[in-house]
Amino acid sequence: MTDRPIPPRRPMTLRDVSEASGVSEMTVSRVLRNRGDVSDATRQRVLLAAKELGYVPNKIAGALASSRVNLVAVIIPSLSNMVFPDVLSGITDVLDETHLQPVVGVTNYRPDREEKVIYEMLSWRPSGVIIAGIEHNDACRKMLRAADVPVVEIMDVDGQPVDSVVGISQRRAGRMMAEAILGQGFEQIGFLGTQMPLDHRARKRFEGFTDTLAKAGHEVADQEFYSGGSALKKGREMTETILTRNPDLDFLYYSNDMIGAGGLLWCLEQGIDIPGRLGLAGFNGTALLDGLPRQLASMDAGRSATGRAAxxxxxxxxxxxxxxxxxxxxxxxIAFGDTLRRYKP
Known part of the structure; x- marks a missing residue:
């Protein structure tokens, strides 16, 4: 993949907002600090100009105003997902040896929440930003581009980064899993995962997965989606539903290990021959898999290594x-575990 050149970045100033909105710097300061008597029309003009520029006011006052604090903003979509603690561990492994300390903001996969978290984090002038994903709305991208700090987007390299980027190619991960499944002779493949409009990484893996199947003359035979957090119970329910609806499926590919583990447990309870009759695979390579009766096939996305590199x-x-x-x-x-390999290597 060839990335386009990244435009030069420079910090936005009150003067930039003043020129864009057509009012004085003093008025801009009053609006952004919510102080003084300013008309609603002027206030809205200033706020719109600031948003268009990606300007974030500095909450550090006085002599420290041009300085940065010794904090690194780490912005992730969830703390309940087992993936992100591993990333945080990698980050802290490196920062523990420095004067820098991570501070975490959670977006809950919501673009509006991400915009708010970025704004608040940048207003304290951290020494850097590490943020999950490479897809952001225009307001978020403008703030990150205008920030006078290093920005590292993580866990996905399929796209144009704001600054630096660390992670796997999600589309490549999907392609690799499709090739492994087809290589083991499976043909009737079902996919189980989250509703993916907001989970861009899962969507890209699915795109790479289905493209590879199509090139080999196959397609996803059935799909089952859900909204909400990853859970063992949800994996059990989804697996029962899709196999009841389509008993001819011979492989189930899950978007994450949690629902995959739930599916595996349900299949074992039903006495299904794994992987002779039915193969299974998840994604993330979480430590949870070590405690299952069978080792679920999965893919290690290098979460700790990603955190350390960022x-x-x-x-x-x-x-x-x-x-x-x-x-x-x-x-x-790919870790083949006990649920993917039909043939000896």
């Missing part, structure tokens, strides 16, 4: 040993 970029940029944006692609690895 944190190191922030450290190096602050130390002045790295000046340009950096792209680090992590190699995803």
């Amino acid at each position: 944190a190191q970029i922030i450290v190096d940029r602050n130390a002045g040993t790295l000046s340009d944006p950096k792209r680090v692609e992590i190699e995803p690895k």
